[in-house]
Amino acid sequence: MYYFDHSATTPLHPKVKELMSEVGELHFGNPSSVHASGQKAKTLIETARGQMAKAIGCNSNEVVFTGGGTEANNLVLWNLIHQMKKHVITSVIEHPAVLNVLDNLGEFGVTYTAVGVDETGMVNPNDVQNAITEKTGLITIMLANNEMGTIQPIADIVAIAKKQSIILHTDAVQSIGKIPVNAKELGVDCMSFSAHKFYGPKGVGALFVSKGLKLKPLIIGGNQERRMRAGTENTSGIAGLGLAAELAANNIHKTQTHLNELADAFKSQITYICPNAIFNGHPEKQLPGLINVSFPGFRNDLLMIHLDRHGIAVSSGSACSSGDIKPSRILSEMGIKDDINNSTLRISFGYGNTLKDVEYLTRCIKSTLERIRSAA
Amino acid sequence: MSEHIIVGMSGGVDSAVSALLLKEQGFDVECIFMKNWEEDSEYCTSEQDYKDALLVCDELGLPLKTVNFCNEYKEKVFDYFLKEYAAGRTPNPDTLCNKEIKFKSFLNYALELGASRIATGHYARLDQQNSSVLLRKGNDGNKDQSYFLFMLNQYQLEKTIFPIGEMTKNDVRTLAKEKGLPNHDRKDSTGVCFIGERDFTEFLHQYFKPNPGEMITVDGKIVGRHNGLMFYTLGQRQGLGIGGGHGKKEAPWFVADKNIKDNILIIAQGHDHPDLFHSQLSVENVHWISDESPSTKILNAKIRYRQKDQSCSIEISNDALTVAFKNPQFAVTPGQAVVFYDGDICLGGGTIVNRN
Numbered sequence: 001m002y003y004f005d006h007s008a009t010t011p012l013h014p015k016v017k018e019l020m021s022e023v024g025e026l027h028f029g030n031p032s033s034v035h036a037s038g039q040k041a042k043t044l045i046e047t048a049r050g051q052m053a054k055a056i057g058c059n060s061n062e063v064v065f066t067g068g069g070t071e072a073n074n075l076v077l078w079n080l081i082h083q084m085k086k087h088v089i090t091s092v093i094e095h096p097a098v099l100n101v102l103d104n105l106g107e108f109g110v111t112y113t114a115v116g117v118d119e120t121g122m123v124n125p126n127d128v129q130n131a132i133t134e135k136t137g138l139i140t141i142m143l144a145n146n147e148m149g150t151i152q153p154i155a156d157i158v159a160i161a162k163k164q165s166i167i168l169h170t171d172a173v174q175s176i177g178k179i180p181v182n183a184k185e186l187g188v189d190c191m192s193f194s195a196h197k198f199y200g201p202k203g204v205g206a207l208f209v210s211k212g213l214k215l216k217p218l219i220i221g222g223n224q225e226r227r228m229r230a231g232t233e234n235t236s237g238i239a240g241l242g243l244a245a246e247l248a249a250n251n252i253h254k255t256q257t258h259l260n261e262l263a264d265a266f267k268s269q270i271t272y273i274c275p276n277a278i279f280n281g282h283p284e285k286q287l288p289g290l291i292n293v294s295f296p297g298f299r300n301d302l303l304m305i306h307l308d309r310h311g312i313a314v315s316s317g318s319a320c321s322s323g324d325i326k327p328s329r330i331l332s333e334m335g336i337k338d339d340i341n342n343s344t345l346r347i348s349f350g351y352g353n354t355l356k357d358v359e360y361l362t363r364c365i366k367s368t369l370e371r372i373r374s375a376a
Numbered sequence: 377m378s379e380h381i382i383v384g385m386s387g388g389v390d391s392a393v394s395a396l397l398l399k400e401q402g403f404d405v406e407c408i409f410m411k412n413w414e415e416d417s418e419y420c421t422s423e424q425d426y427k428d429a430l431l432v433c434d435e436l437g438l439p440l441k442t443v444n445f446c447n448e449y450k451e452k453v454f455d456y457f458l459k460e461y462a463a464g465r466t467p468n469p470d471t472l473c474n475k476e477i478k479f480k481s482f483l484n485y486a487l488e489l490g491a492s493r494i495a496t497g498h499y500a501r502l503d504q505q506n507s508s509v510l511l512r513k514g515n516d517g518n519k520d521q522s523y524f525l526f527m528l529n530q531y532q533l534e535k536t537i538f539p540i541g542e543m544t545k546n547d548v549r550t551l552a553k554e555k556g557l558p559n560h561d562r563k564d565s566t567g568v569c570f571i572g573e574r575d576f577t578e579f580l581h582q583y584f585k586p587n588p589g590e591m592i593t594v595d596g597k598i599v600g601r602h603n604g605l606m607f608y609t610l611g612q613r614q615g616l617g618i619g620g621g622h623g624k625k626e627a628p629w630f631v632a633d634k635n636i637k638d639n640i641l642i643i644a645q646g647h648d649h650p651d652l653f654h655s656q657l658s659v660e661n662v663h664w665i666s667d668e669s670p671s672t673k674i675l676n677a678k679i680r681y682r683q684k685d686q687s688c689s690i691e692i693s694n695d696a697l698t699v700a701f702k703n704p705q706f707a708v709t710p711g712q713a714v715v716f717y718d719g720d721i722c723l724g725g726g727t728i729v730n731r732n
Contacts, residue, residue, distance in 0.1 A: 301443060302485075302488060309439075323445065324444035325442075325444060375487065
């Protein structure tokens with residue numbers, strides 16, 4: 001298989017896989033148990049916490065492990081129901097794990113303003129500033145978008161939030177491993193992560209919670225995770241997350257160079273094959289290795305089926321539960337018309353891809369475009 | 377290289393066995409799940425249908441893809457459906473869905489993907505003659521679906537395979553079980569796809585405001601009020617709100633007619649009331665599968681799905697077609713399809729516009 005869908009999910013890094021099977025097999029003790037096996041498990045979790053903290057530039061006691069990125073977002077957002085200030089500022093390009101949660105919080109008195117984006121998919125910090133009311137208690141804007149990869153001006157938004165003492169959360173699920181992510185430098189209060197987006201396992205995530213901020217748990221039970229997330233820890237998953245985070249952070253510059261090289265090669269080859277192809281997103285402030293490209297006149301579902309036959313995995317819009325493709329809401333928000341929207345593919349490269357893979361991909365795109373053109 | 381066939385996979389056992397048979401016959405088979413209706417509530421089963429289709433394709437080792445024809449369905453089928461209801465008629469969306477979606481949008485899509493033909497799990501048979509293709513009834517007399525296919529043309533039929541047309545539903549289920557298909561005992565879907573399991577009148581209420589009027593008997597006696605003519609179907613018995621009187625064993629009432637102009641619902645008492653029966657009807661949008669009107673004018677016809685063949689004679693003048701039945705027909709319903717047969721050959725049909 002030729003896998004170019006790393007923004008959807010990534011394969012396990014071999015070292016992560018090795019560690020996880022070792023932990024699952026040998027260190028199955030309950031981390032809350034006092035015997036040696038429990039202690040070892042506890043040690044593994046705290047090692048992972050340290051790795052994660054180092055990777056994102058925070059202290060170990062600012063990391064809470066969760067059951068994924070969606071849960072991390074939920075943990076922050078549901079705390080709004082305990083707040084006095086229940087107005088939230090977010091953006092129209094957030095993941096459903098933010099927007100749908102906010103919709104559901106409506107019945108608990110939470111209201112929100114979703115600021116728009118420009119044609120590059122960028123939020124304007126002035127819009128955030130203008131949306132602030134005396135009731136605003138939280139700003140949640142993602143660090144980089146999953147569909148077109150535009151990196152948001154979080155530092156500017158943090159500055160605005162700080163002035164008014166508003167809590168700032170950012171969904172950094174897509175960013176870690178692709179751009180440097182440093183909690184202290186960004187100055188955010190909360191930040192969500194998901195292990196499977198950076199070569200770790202599925203079903204594990206983490207939330208950075210800045211020191212001094214105490215969140216009430218969503219999942220209530222024992223005293224794990226400083227009482228912010230109850231339940232016996234997923235030891236192997238957390239260990240896997242920790243190592244994956246360490247690898248991601250240590251290799252960040254190498255990864256960026258590699259991903260940029262692949263993306264540049266892809267773009268120049270596609271421009272040659274299909275001169276009217278449109279690259280969506282921001283020309284510079286862009287996650288490396290993520291390309292959102294429209295092929296005007298070609299339905300993306302047809303393109304995907306043809307490419308799938310060549311063993312190529314790419315993505316388009318957002319797949320729904322019945323496996324069909326809808327026009328991307330994100331691209332619509334950027335002002336992209338439906339016919340262009342419906343001709344869009346997302347290609348997201350990973351560290352395992354090579355220039356040869358890119359050539360195979362562009363060759364298959366070329367033959368697919370030719371086939372569809374001749375059938376029409 | 378073997379012939380490339382794309383099977384329309386619904387999640388049901390009929391299309392699953394169709395794919396199975398084609399695969400066993402050595403075709404290069406690919407499956408596509410058609411999504412024609414956006415899930416708007418718990419009633420729409422398309423998510424579960426898709427999961428069933430996935431499990432079947434996994435068992436068969438066949439690729440499955442989804443295509444979305446929601447826009448096409450809305451434009452070509454659903455808008456017509458609403459327009460007809462608004463006009464007081466009772467349309468048949470399934471015949472139109474076959475003509476416009478399954479055997480047009482989907483067929484074109486499959487051809488674009490490089491398939492030479494499509495296959496579906498309909499109970500009907502195709503018989504390639506020298507110069508034309510005949511559409512024949514499915515061998516399962518109880519399941520025959522040729523009624524829903526009468527709007528198809530020669531091109532569409534030439535590009536189609538009905539792999540289970542020779543089989544009975546029972547055979548299909550038995551084979552599915554034998555081959556370990558996970559949906560072998562899934563219950564048959566009923567009703568119109570976009571309405572699913574929900575109450576039909578309740579569904580219509582989402583689209584039409586009540587427009588109450590008088591309910592009168594065929595003798596002109598006012599007996600009550602109705603909610604809006606679109607919520608009633610000719611021949612309908614339930615839901616009139618005027619059942620038998622106190623302790624009296626009264627025969628039930630049926631919808632006999634709709635006076636659209638004056639917004640009056642006309643009802644008749646007793647299933648055998650003569651006003652519920654008509655021997656003649658006129659037809660619009662006539663379509664002949666062979667492209668030519670039949671040489672013989674004495675035929676059989678069905679005015680609803682699964683009705684027994686009814687003997688009739690047809691008369692064609694210009695664009696108009698009239699049908700005279702040998703026996704009077706219960707609840708001849710404008711908007712519904714009348715479909716003509718010569719033996720087991722489905723000749724075509726049209727939309728009922730009037731009866732007398």
